[in-house]
Amino acid sequence: MSTTRETAPRVSGGFRVRRDSRLSRYGMLGLVAVCIGLAGLPYVVYESVTSSLVTLFVLIAMASMWNLLAGFGGMASIGQQAYVGIGGYTVIWAADQGINPFLGIAVAALFSAVLAVPTSLLAFRLRGDYFAVGTWVIAEVYRLLVIKSDSLGGPSGRALTGLSDMGLTARNAATYWAALVVAVVCVAAGYLLLRGRVGLSLTAVRDDEIAARAAGVDVTTAKRIVYLVSAAGCGAAGGVVVVDALSIQPTAIFSVQWSAYMIFIVVIGGIGYLEGPLLGAVVFFALQQYLADYGTWYLILLGVVAAASAVWMPRGLWGQVVHRTGLRLFPVGYRLDRTDQQ
Amino acid sequence: MTDPTHHLLELRGVTKRFGKVTVATDLDLVVSAGETLGIVGPNGAGKTSLFAMISGDLHPDSGAVLFAGRDITGVSAHRRARLGLGRTYQVPRPFEKMTVFENVLVAATTGAGTRGQAAATLAGETLDRTGMYDVANRVAGSLTLLQRKRLELARALATRPRLVLLDEVAGGLTDPEVAELVTLVRSLHDTGIAVVWIEHVVHALTATVDRLACLAGGRVVADGLPADVLADPTVRELYLGQAVATDEDVA
Ligand SMILES: Nc1ncnc2c1ncn2[C@@H]1O[C@H](COP(=O)(O)OP(=O)(O)OP(=O)(O)O)[C@@H](O)[C@H]1O
Ligand SMILES: [Mg+2]
Helix, strand or coil: CCCCCCCCCCCCCCEEEECCCHHHHHHHHHHHHHHHHHHHHHHCCCHHHHHHHHHHHHHHHHHHHHHHHHHHCCCCCCCCHHHHHHHHHHHHHHHHCCCCHHHHHHHHHHHHHHHHHHHHHHHCCCCHHHHHHHHHHHHHHHHHHHHHCHHHCHHHCEECCCCCCCCHHHHHHHHHHHHHHHHHHHHHHHHHHHHCHHHHHHHHHHHCHHHHHHCCCCHHHHHHHHHHHHHHHHHHHHHHHHHHHCEECHHHHCCCHHHHHHHHHHHHHCCCCCCHHHHHHHHHHHHHHHHHHHCHHHHHHHHHHHHHHHHHCCCHHHHHHHHHHCCCCCCCCCEEEECCCC | CCCHHHEEEEEEEEEEEECCEEEEEEEEEEEECCCEEEEECCCCCCHHHHHHHHHCCCCCCEEEEEECCEECCCCCHHHHHHHCEEECCCCCCCCCCCEHHHHHHHHHHHHCCCCHHHHHHHHHHHHHHCCCHHHCCCEHHHCCHHHHHHHHHHHHHHCCCCEEEEECCCCCCCHHHHHHHHHHHHHHHHCCCEEEEECCCHHHHHCCCCEEEEEECCEEEEEECHHHHHHCHHHHHHHHHHHHHHHHHHC
C-alpha cells in the first residue's frame, strides 16, 4: 500500500504542481489504519466474520478492476469472468504441480495477464456493444475449453488439493489474509497506475479518445495496459474464490454473474472514481448479507437499486461525496500554482 | 519553393468519399516550414475533413500525406501528434472531467514528451500564452464555449507542434478577442511554427496569413496571396456571398 508520502512542492520555472491536499493525506492515513485493523481481525473476531469478509474483499478486488477497465479505459466488458475462471483453474493446476495454493494465487494473476495478451488482440477489434458481447463470448469459449479438459475435471469441476494438512483455523485466517492482500494490491495498483504518467493518458482516454490521440496519447497501448492489469486482478480474485471454496465448478466460476456484480458495485459506488468500488462493494455486501434470504426479491431489489442509482445518482455514491466535500482518498489529479503567488 | 525539402506538409492526390459525398478529390496542397496558410470555403467544402486526414483521424481512400519529408499516410494519429502535428477541433473536445491544467499537461507529456517540472512549465506557459491560466484548476466541463476554444488551442500548442491546424478558433469571438487571437497566431509565426487556419472570419485571416487557399467540393479552387485569392472570380462567386454575411454578423 502506498503511504502518505508527501509530494514536495517542486519550485522552479515559476510554476509548481501539487498532487495531494491535506484532506486526502488524512483520508489516505485513515485507509491505511483501516487496512492494519482489518489485518488484525482474525485475532479478535469469530471465524464466521472473517470468512464472510473474504467475499467482500473479492468483490472489492473485482470491482476495482472493472472500474479501471470501464471507468478509465472505456471498455465496458461483461466478460471479466473469463479471468476469474482462468485464475481459479490456475490455482487448481498449480496445486497439481505441488505449488502451495496461496502462492498459486500469484501464479493465477500472472497467467491471467499472459492469456489476456492474445485475448486483447481479438477483443480490441470490437467496439462498444460488440466489445461487451464479444468479451462474454470469449469467456464462454474459455469455459467450454475447460469443460473439454478431463485433467481439469470436465463439467463437474474439481476439488482443491494441497491445503488438507493445514488446520481449519489457520487455513481460514490465511485465506482471509490472502483475500485482504489481493484487495489491497488491486486497489493500490489502480491508484499507482492512475497516479503515474499512464494515468494521465488513461484519464484523458476516459474523457475523449479522439482528442487524447490528437494530444499524442497512444490510446491502444494505454487500454492494453489496463486490460492486462484488470485481467491479473480478476485472476487473483478467482484464485481466492477457489482457495476459499476448496473446489471449483466451471459453470459457477465462469458465470456472467461475476461481471454483473462488478458492474453493479461500480455503478452504485461511482464509475471513474478509484474510491467508488470500495464504497459500492460495502453497500452491495451489506445488501447481500441482509437480503439474501429473500431469494428472487433480493435480485429484483438489486436491479431497482442499480436503476435508481443510474437515474438519480449517475456519478454514484462517491460522486456525491466528491460533489459535496471535494474529498478524494486517492489524489491522482494535478494542481497548478505559481511560485511567486504565495 | 518547389524544392520538396522545403515543404513541411504535402498532400498528394488525396481523395476521400463518404458514400455520395466527396470531401476531397485528387487534392494537392503544400505548406512550407514556418508558413501561415489560411483556408476558406463554403460549409461542407471538406475543410475539417482535410484536417482530419492531415492529423490522422481520417484515412484517405487514395493519395498520400507527407510531413517533414516522410510519408505519414499510414501513421497513427498519436504518432503524428508526437511528430509535431498539432490540431484543434472545430467543435471543442475537452477532457471534461479533468482540469484545464491537466488537459494541457496530457499534451505536454505525451505530445511534447516532457516530464516532471519541464512538463508543468510547458503547460503553465502555454496556459499563460492562451490566456487560460486563471482557470487552470477549473474542471474543463465547466468552461464556456470561448474558453473551450482557447483550451483547444492551448492543448494543441502544448504538444510543441511544428505545424498547428486551427479549425475555426475565431468563430463567435468579439472583435477585441479576434485581435488577441491574431496576435497570438502571429507570435506562433515568429517562433517558426507553421499554421494552417480554417476560418470563416475572413478579416482575421487576411490580417494574419501569408497565403490563402479556397476549398470547394473537395478541391482547391484557388491558392495564392490573400488579396489575389479573394479577388478571384471563382472564389467570389463560391464563397464571398457567405463571407460578407459572416462579416455583417461580426459587425
Ligand atoms: N464521418 C462522416 N460521414 C459522412 N459524411 C461526412 C463525415 N464527415 C464529414 N462528412 C460530410 O462531408 C462534407 C464535408 O464536411 P467537412 O466537415 O469537412 O466540411 P467543412 O468544410 O469543415 O464545413 P464547415 O465550414 O461547415 O465546418 C459534409 O457534407 C459533411 O456532411
Ligand atoms: Mg469544418
